[in-house]
Amino acid sequence: MSELSIQDLTKTFKTKVAVNHLDMQIPSGKFIAFLGPNAPVSQPQLGC
Numbered sequence: 001m002s003e004l005s006i007q008d009l010t011k012t013f014k015t016k017v018a019v020n021h022l023d024m025q026i027p028s029g030k031f032i033a034f035l036g037p038n039a040p041v042s043q044p045q046l047g048c
Contacts, residue, residue, distance in 0.1 A: 003028035 007024040025034055 004026040006022060006024045009019055009024075010017070024037040
């Protein structure tokens with residue numbers, strides 16, 4: 001069983017689609033980081 005579950009996540013910036021229908025499960029005790037073009041400036045992190 002997942003500690004954190006994301007289903008059908010979509011993120012847009014005006015007309016630009018950044019994330020389209022993301023599904024993800026993060027098990028307990030795991031650490032996830034999303035890296036993009038501005039990784040040193042902004043690093044969204046999820047820990048369970």
